Amino acid sequence: MNRVSFLLGRLLQMVVVLWVVATLLFLIFRLMPGNPLVAYIDTNFTAEMQQTLLRQFGLDRPLHVQYAIYLGNLVRGEFGRSFFSREPVSQVMWQVLPNTLVLTLSALLLAYVVGVLGGALLAARRGSWTEAWGIPAVLATRAAPEFWVGMLALAVFSFTLNWFPSFGATSPGSVYPNWWAKVVSWDFLRHLTLPVLTLALYLQGLPTLLMRSTMLEVMDEDFITFCRMRGLPERTILLRHAARNALLPVVTAFALGIGYSIGGNVIIETVFSWPGLGRTLVRAVAAKDYPVAQAAFFLIACVMIAMNFVADLLYTMLDPRVSHEQQ
Amino acid sequence: MSLLEIDTLAVQYHTLHGAVQAVRGVTLSIERGRAVGLVGESGCGKTTLARALIGVLPRNAAIAGGRVRFDGADLLQLSGDALNDYRWRRIAMIPQAAMDSLDPVYRVGDQLVETMRLRGGLTSPQARERAERLFALVGLAPGRLRLYPHELSGGMKQRVVIAMALALEPQLVIADEPVTALDVIVQHQVLRTLRELQETLQLSLLLITHDISVVADLCDDVVVMYAGRIVEAGSVREVFAAPHHPYTMGLRNAFPSLRARSARLVPIEGYPPDLASPPAGCAFAPRCPFAIERCWHDDPALLPTTGGRLAACHRAAEADALRTQAPQAFARLEATGPQSVRSGAPPAGGTL
Amino acid sequence: MSSSERAAALPQWTRATSTWRDALLVTWAVARRDRFALAGLVIYGVLLVVALAAPVVAPYNPQDLNYRPDGEVAADEVPSLPHWLGTTNLGRDIFSQVLFGARAALVVGFVAAFGVVVLGTLVGLFAGYYSGWVDTLLMRLADVAFGIPFLPMAIVLVAFLGPSIWNTVLVMILLLWRDTGRVIRAQVLSLRTRSYVEAARVLGASHLRTMFVHIAPNVLPLSFLYGSLAVGWAILTEATISFLGFGDPNVISWGFMLQDAYNSQAMARHAFYWFVPPGLCIMLAVMAGFFIGRGYEELLFPRLRRR
Ligand SMILES: Nc1ncnc2c1ncn2[C@@H]1O[C@H](COP(=O)(O)OP(=O)(O)O)[C@@H](O)[C@H]1O
Ligand code: SF4
Ligand SMILES: [Mg+2]
Secondary structure (H helix, E strand, O other), X not given: OOHHHHHHHHHHHHHHHHHHHHHHHHHHHXXXXXXXXXXXXXXXXXXXXXXXXXXXXXXXXXHHHHHHHHHHHHHOOOOOEOOOOOOEHHHHHHHHHHHHHHHHHHHHHHHHHHHHHHHHHHHHOOOOHHHHHHHHHHHHHHHOOHHHHHHHHHHHHHHHOOOOOOOOOOOOOOOOOOHHHHHOOHHHHHHHHHHHHHHHHHHOHHHHHHHXXXXXXXXXXXXXXXXXXXXXXXXXXHHHHHHHHHHHHHHHHHHXXXXXXXXXXXXXXXXXXXXXXXXXXXXXXXXXXXXXXXXHHHHHHHHHHHHHHHHHHHHHHHOHHHHHHOO | OOOEEEEEEEEEEEEOOEXXXXXEEEEEEEOOOOEEEEEOOOOOOHHHHHHHHHOOOOOOEEEEEEEEEEOOEEHHHOOHHHHHHHEOOOEEEEOOOHHHOOOOOOOHHHHHHHHXXXXXXXXXXXXXXXXXXXXXXXXXXXXXXXXXXXXXXXXHHHHHHHHHHHOOOOOEEEEEOOOOOOOHHHHHHHHHHHHHHHHHHOOEEEEEEOOHHHHHHHOOEEEEEEOOEEEEEEEHHHHHHOOOOHHHHHHHHHOHHHOOOOOOOOOOOOOOOOOOXXXXXXXXXXXXXXXXXXXXXXXXXXXXXXXXXXXXXXXXXXXXHHXXXXXXXXXXXXXXXXXXXXXXXXXXXXXO | OOHHHHHHHOHHHHOOOOOHHHHHHHXXXXXXXXXXXXXXXXXXXXXXXXXXXXXXHOOOOOOOOOEOOOOXXXXXXXXXXXXXXXXXXXXXXXXXXXXXXXXXXXXXHHHHHHHHHHHHHHHHHHHHHHOHHHHHHHHHHHHXXXXXXXXXXXXXXXXXXXXXXXXXXXXXXHHXXXXXXXXXXXXXXXXXXXHHHHHHHHOOOOHHHHHHHHHHHHHHHHHHHHHHHHHHHHHHHHHHHHHOOOOOOOOXXXXXXXXXXXXXXXXXXXXXXXXHHHHHHHHHHHHHHHHHXXXXXXXXXXXXXXX
């Protein structure tokens, strides 16, 4: 297939999926039981005041008009105002999105470095004691509920040992001149440590197992046998040749992982009260703050779908054989 | 003393169906500077033998006995660094899957340089310079060094692997069916290149093939293998002019280039035995038109015949007479079918 | 391995399991050859027994408040003889809650996994067998399902449908059929061209009959593989949804217990006896699914096992 038309097709598919997701969101939030404003409207409001409010949020128009307006707003990145704080939703999003990205990316990087090395080790020690117990151990990290691991971490490292703070991204009352100053501050890093470690422990399982199985596949290839015949040191064969080849699918998985773990961050952010997108979503849904919930969900979906696309891109670019075939 | 001396080497594969005896007591030596052809039908153990010599066998394989002396050293006793030291600097191999033997994610030049740096102790610039000369030697433009394997044709990849094999100036190069995957014209070019390099660099060459015309063209000596054993060995000229073993006679009938006068090609009827349970007697008996009672239960040893040659056949002494009957005998066998249907022979497996 | 590669690796065993009975025998074979898979089955067995026996074995009603002899509410008790795992901040018996939690886990795990696998297998069968527009439609649906962030969608949907254990199950079925569907489809595509399937068609078998009698048994082991993994994911997801506060408030589940512990500051009070046991139970139950899934995988894809 021609590479450009392949990628164009994927782009189109992306847009369609996003549209479907957006429509689903619209329907769900408009059809939620009860008046969407119950949480917001004071019971003392008169009927007239309620009407004014509904008009203010555009909720008095026919459904299809609302839908058209909604789609138009999405395209323009206009999400309205929070039912509660009355802040523009986009402003809320800009506050929490960077926190989520910092958390996710650092955890993913850590997880993939550890996972790639661990997976290569498991493959190299095929049939050994390390492998026999290593794999169940990795499965255990994937089976343990993230929020529970987070609770254990909090109980031990925050509340017992007092090494790390137990909630938030910065200590209450701290102010920073700008975002970068905050991110590199000691206080922020101390807040970041436990969430990142907990998330990384969970995320590490996929690259570990993936790396191991692709390594094992690669180790049976003729070019590895040829490396052996040439008497190359075992370390060189394992790292320079087997691992380098096995890395291709892992790198693709990394891109997918960004998308998936941003959605999954809901848990970690809630446990550690990390002011990110996921926690914002959970709180907004619980409080029926629909504009915020919608926007958070839509952003998560966008990142995820975009990352699926990036994974496709990476795959066609990284393997010299694939890009060759598609030229 | 010969460069390589193999003594009753045996290699087995462990499989779900028991041990496959792929190499069953091979004795063979290779002199310095000679080109030796190893021929035999596919599945007779050629690749297994070759990989045992360089010490890189598949995981389920094990050496079941024998010795390999290379330049006086006992190769099978070596392991780890000592073995790695022999590989490529003393013995290099062009594997059967040469086309898939290059790492797809590195440029071919880098792979060549890597070998010379890590195994030959060359510095990077030295290795780069030598890589260009090696490429010229095997007939590749230096610009190709910068290409990835998938950007090269099959013949070019083959040449890269040959360049790789020559990189550290080994004493012995084993080439396992180096041209089977190539088209005929390229086959010829690559083989010629290989032979010329062998002669100019004065190395020993073990050329493995199932095509005896290639051996006749390019080699000094020939070793014929059947069902994990050597059945005949000698100089190319003598063996092909006057084979002493019925299997070699049959092979010769099956190849046109070696017998221009023979009007008809006569394939050898039947199949080699199952190496998971090799027969008690001569492994070739079911397909041999000259098999006698003794052949079915008594395994012939590889013994000197006339003129410093070796053959493993009970009737090697009658070879001259048998040879004249061979074309008709194999043709008749082709018509009637192999195995024990012929008079005098007990059914296969019927002997204790 | 991608799912299509997986499917391509299958033919070695597919012909061997041509009846529903054979498919079940495969399960037995898995348990016999793999000690981790056996451990998984044992965990499920224990879970089942505990779930059934919970009302009999549990010392207290898990929802009841307990009182000390002096009439005070027995809140925040540390483990003792009457309360093996102590009590919650409202005085409920933690041990009894753990036992009852097995019920929710089992019901959610198996019902959701069953639904996911049935839906996924049906989608895969129809898409693979009919190809054409049926296939296109179903696979585009799968693309959409893959494009939906699972956990956020589950939260939104459960909030929309109302907090109940059955809504949680429904949401999982609606969102998780996609993996099974894709894999089964790839397998059906390769099976469809097999001679015995074509023979069945030539001999006049109807489409439905061909699909369910001749093709379905061959994809069943694959369905089981995805089913055993889905049990784990379902238990984990239910726990997560409960923890986030969208669970069924009337059902004691391990996730609910953890939410209770979290909200009551159990970590700050070092009440390990409260939040360690339910988490361990979730982990074991999920691992059991993974172990059985792995056992299946190794039997179905021996290429991996050999190494
Ligand atoms: N990895 C293996 N496992 C089991 N049997 C093998 C393996 N490799 C080769 N064999 C068997 O060993 C015998 C010799 O094979 P091989 O050395 O490749 O023969 P040749 O190179 O002469 O074609 C054959 O019968 C083959 O089926
Ligand atoms: S030993 Fe007998 S069967 Fe074997 S080759 Fe010689 S004559 Fe034929
Ligand atoms: Mg071979």
